[in-house]
Amino acid sequence: MATHPITLTVNGSQRQGQVEPRRLLVHYLRDELGLTGTHIGCETSQCGACTVILNGQAVKSCTVFAVQADGGQVMTIEGLAQDGQLHPIQEGFWEEHGLQCGFCTPGMILSTYDLLLKNPDPSEQEIRHALHGNLCRCTGYQHIVKSVQYAANKMKGAPAVAD
Amino acid sequence: MIPGEFEYYAPTSVQEAVSLLQQHGEDAKVLAGGHSLIPLLKLRLASPPVLVDIGRIQELKGIRRQNGAVTIGALATHADIEFSEDLRGVFPLMHDTATVIGDPMVRNLGTFGGALAHADPAGDWPAVALALNATMRLTGPNGERTVAADDFFVDLLTSAVEPGEVLTAVEIPVPQGKYGTSYQKFSHPASGYAVVGVAALVQMGADGACQDCRVAITGAGPKATRATATEDALKGQQLTEELIAQAAEQAGNGMDFLGDIFASESYRAHLVKVFTKRALLGAMQAAQ
Structure with missing residues (x-):
């Protein structure tokens, strides 16, 4: 089967590859680029563990072909901390115990990133609505909501973070 | 889960997409956002040999x-x-x-x-x-x-x-004059899909009566369907909660209902009436 050349900007670096069209973005990121912070959970577009930011919005990378993302900008969890400094959302999850096993965390954090871009001051209900597509089987979500609130407070007035 | 192999095309105009579809005939399937198709491909419930990705066509x-x-x-x-x-x-x-x-x-x-x-x-x-x-x-x-x-x-x-x-x-x-709309849905608790969903549009005339209304049901049967008996019972009438409740009883008349382990045919038939009433009440309130 013919392969297609693709060029993606991933966490600020240009990456070129040659993929079969059926190659899912999540597999490309993990298996070809070694970015294993993007997790594979349910593989059926439900759990949100594979969430990445594609062209400025959160998407489930198990439900996108890498060829569809050709020419696009991708940010994975590895792209969030700058110069060894945790992003305020990561800091929020750290400070508020927003994780236990951590499997859902990259997806939770990137969905939060999408939320705070659209709505910098979300209510608790809006936070829960925004994280509707991310499943956590450990924490019962209370601490996750607090983590997002911590991040929103910290980011208020702070300059927007580049993709 | 990895889909079967397919050829991939990413046209940048509708004309180009149409000629690719014509060229590949029944083999080709259109890929847009992919959120229905890609899950089907991954489960191998569908294996089209050719995908025409229309996602790059700006005019759409x-x-x-x-x-x-x-x-x-x-x-x-x-x-x-x-x-x-x-x-x-x-x-x-x-x-x-x-x-x-x-x-x-x-x-x-x-x-x-x-x-x-x-x-x-x-x-x-x-x-x-x-x-x-x-x-x-x-x-x-x-x-x-x-x-x-x-x-x-x-x-x-x-x-x-x-x-x-x-x-x-x-x-x-966009309707003229006063109108209201509402969508009421009974979501499947796991999938979020509509077990039953009802959309309603109510248009009010200058005399305050219901000049026109349209009610449509999804989730309950094999395809989305209008509830025309309900609509007919309301057109030209001064709408009240009681009248809407009566008219909603006719929603789903003559429809084929789907049934599954979560919601039987008779339960869906019941939900159709309940959600038709809610959608009409919502639309009526929005029109006032």
């Missing part, structure tokens, strides 16, 4: 309001609709419906046109398109044609889009 994007109508490009995502203030001002139910589809990531990529063309019996947009009297614009090898929403949903997972055609846009007339 955007939401425009002009000449008393709203035109929604087939590639407008659920999120585009959810966050369109302009659209929300004209049809609040478009916003309300978008927010109960899937989850934020699904809404960021899943498209309005894709959901309509896919004609999922539990999809939300088919009911809305019927209630709002939408017109679908299609382009195929023989040029453009339009199909009214009433003729668009043919059967389970079957819309009026012919092989070789692309759904390009959906046009929705």
Whole structure:
């Protein structure tokens, strides 16, 4: 089967590859680029563990072909901390115990990133609505909501973070 | 889960897409947002040899309001609709419906046109398109044609889009005068799909009576369907809660109902009446 050349900007670096069209973005990121912070959970577009930011919005990378993302900008969890400094959302999850096993965390954090871009001051209900597509089987979500609130407070007035 | 092999094309114009579809005939399937198709490919419930990705066709994007109508490009995502203030001002139910589809990531990529063309019996947009009297614009090898929403949903997972055609846009007339809309949904607790969803549009005349109304049901049967007996019982009447409750009892008359382990046919038939009443009450209140 013919392969297609693709060029993606991933966490600020240009990456070129040659993929079969059926190659899912999540597999490309993990298996070809070694970015294993993007997790594979349910593989059926439900759990949100594979969430990445594609062209400025959160998407489930198990439900996108890498060829569809050709020419696009991708940010994975590895792209969030700058110069060894945790992003305020990561800091929020750290400070508020927003994780236990951590499997859902990259997806939770990137969905939060999408939320705070659209709505910098979300209510608790809006936070829960925004994280509707991310499943956590450990924490019962209370601490996750607090983590997002911590991040929103910290980011208020702070300059927007580049993709 | 890895889909079967396929050839992939990413045209940048509708004409190019149509000629690719024509060239590959029944082998080709259109890929838009991919949020119905890619799960089917991964489960290998579908294995089309050719995918024509229309996601890069700029002319299919955007939401425009002009000449008393709203035109929604087939590639407008659920999120585009959810966050369109302009659209929300004209049809609040478009916003309300978008927010109960899937989850934020699904809404960021899943498209309005894709959901309509896919004609999922539990999809939300088919009911809305019927209630709002939408017109679908299609382009195929023989040029453009339009199909009214009433003729668009043919059967389970079957819309009026012919092989070789692309759904390009959906046009929705903005009613004159006072009107209200509402979408009420009983969501499946796990999947979020509509077990039953009812969309309603109520238009009020100068005399305060119901000048026109349209009610459409999704989730309950193999395809989205109008509740015409309910509509007829309300047209020309001064609407009251009691009258709406009576009219809603006729919703679903003569319909084929689906049943599954979660909701039996008779339960869906019951839900149709309940949610028709709620949607009509919501639309009536919004019209006042």
